[in-house]
Amino acid sequence: MSLFRPDVDALEGYVPGEQPQESGWVKLNTNENPYPPSPRVVHAIQQASQGRLNVYPDPLGKGFCQAAAELFDLDPEWILPANGSDENLTIIIRTFADKNDLIAYPYPSYILYETLAQIQGTRHARLRLEPDWSWNLKLNRPLIEQSKILFVPNPNSPSGNHWDHDIIRAIVPPAGVLVHDEAYGDFVDEPHRMELLHGESGRQMIVTRTLSKSYSLAGIRFGFCVAHPDLIAGMRKVKDSYNCNTLALAAAEAAIRDQDWMLENRRKILGTRERLENSLTELGFNPVPSQANFVWVTHPTISHEEIYQELKQRRILVRYMNFASAIAASNEHSPATVNGLRITIGTDDEINVLVESLTEIVS
């Protein structure tokens, strides 16, 4: 007798990227920011640590909401804080998708959407992207029409490409919500200022953001949703009352109020990204031009898994992703089997070490 829900029994479970806890690794596998967070964040945490940790946090995180609202020129009722953007996604699914509803997402993209749909026990579908990572609207329109939730990471992962706003408006499901997952949104050439939410289709759109990447705060687990207050109100009913702790709320507010710090790190990362893309091309790789803090790269002849293993032996971690086997394991018919390496943009020194190693490996 299994005590678990059948959906849970069937679940393999999401496997996050490797997180070695010891030092000595060049860690380019989970899209963390190589630079530290703002000193104001550290100060805010230290202040909060001496405050009243014996009492519950503000359940609505009003201080953070106010700061985020100012950044995007919205009312605070448009903001919902969460314990990491993964919790954003979980709250959204539990608010909008029942067993018989369809959750869809482009493929290949963020694998967690599928895992979360499986946990919720909903129907789910992959919307196959073209080999150049563009949308095939004709092929996917029927599934989009049926979707209760359509998750769209933009920039996409693992590819790092960015779809323009016309395509996003064109794929809002007629009786559902489009979740514009902007985990990497600050690395786009022209970051989104929430203008997508202002039009008619904006009433069916939720933007998700995280402080893990651009704000260098993967360790504090902080994300937030931006959406019309009617949508936020429903999600608030589903979230745990005190889903963000006092320390994370203080850190997040300080982080978002120090835009200069974030933008300076962004500037460095974009410079390093360009340098890496050029080096990869020179070494015979085919990088996808990136609008994120990572680069998706394939090589025409050498096995990507082998390159990953060779790098790992040198204590350099990149992410080897094999969507081919996932496609084979599904019942779906697909020509677009894909595998490759996703490389996070580290510091210049880290990328130098990587490029040296890659030079050895491919020569």
Next chain:
Amino acid sequence: MSLFRPDVDALEGYVPGEQPQESGWVKLNTNENPYPPSPRVVHAIQQASQGRLNVYPDPLGKGFCQAAAELFDLDPEWILPANGSDENLTIIIRTFADKNDLIAYPYPSYILYETLAQIQGTRHARLRLEPDWSWNLKLNRPLIEQSKILFVPNPNSPSGNHWDHDIIRAIVPPAGVLVHDEAYGDFVDEPHRMELLHGESGRQMIVTRTLSKSYSLAGIRFGFCVAHPDLIAGMRKVKDSYNCNTLALAAAEAAIRDQDWMLENRRKILGTRERLENSLTELGFNPVPSQANFVWVTHPTISHEEIYQELKQRRILVRYMNFASAIAASNEHSPATVNGLRITIGTDDEINVLVESLTEIVS
């Protein structure tokens, strides 16, 4: 057209106790610990704040698990950390209960169980307690037999009474799990050392714990489950990968390793509790003898809501709880309508202020 799940549309949403963010209140309404956390906790947070917040936390929280395992003389695989005990409960429901499954809980008890069952869209049932807060096994046996999850807060809230282990073993659902919610477990005369998990019925039991109450850490949102590793493995598939942040993990490990600090605060609270119970009795109230850090109290003639309002005017917050209206709103037939006041054990000074005010109000 509503975009929400029908279950979410139907939901009123859990209303947590009032959390005034300004100072100047005697706050005896949400069972927080009036004493600060261990200085070692503050130190651990400050250390962690200067560490690598740009990288993800350890997804398994191994340091904390090790410390908790040592405390209970178990292997670390028996421990699952969570973002507050509310997340414990959410993870458990999403792991074990499908739409057609039954979630049951004694009534009156912690209202959140019902809200979480409604969010998940499962069947749910209140197991009516006797007027003296004991179990009526004959009445409730049929529902217990059907339950996939039976939540039992022990000590119970709002009553503060503690059921002995024989009754707990007797109500494990034959094809489900019993969740022994020990939010207030450290305030019991003889705290549970996980011996319930060792017997045969222990394979179907999950203990939930929180650092919010006895460890004075409501602000960091940290709870954990203790259960057989087979059960923990299923729950791990459901939880968000990085559900606890780096700061909370550091704080929690430091807290649980400083038992002396917790036990000294416990000692003070138990002394104050006895004093409060005596004062309440002298004033003509009927307190239920408590094994928790709060006292449930009724008065034979004066309206509890009025007392609550009178206290609030004096900037003293206690929790007025009216289970009568909830019973009336349900379709269930019940003689046991209950309302009263749940008073958190504050400092001696706070309880002195309360008792003075109550003396004025009832005289």
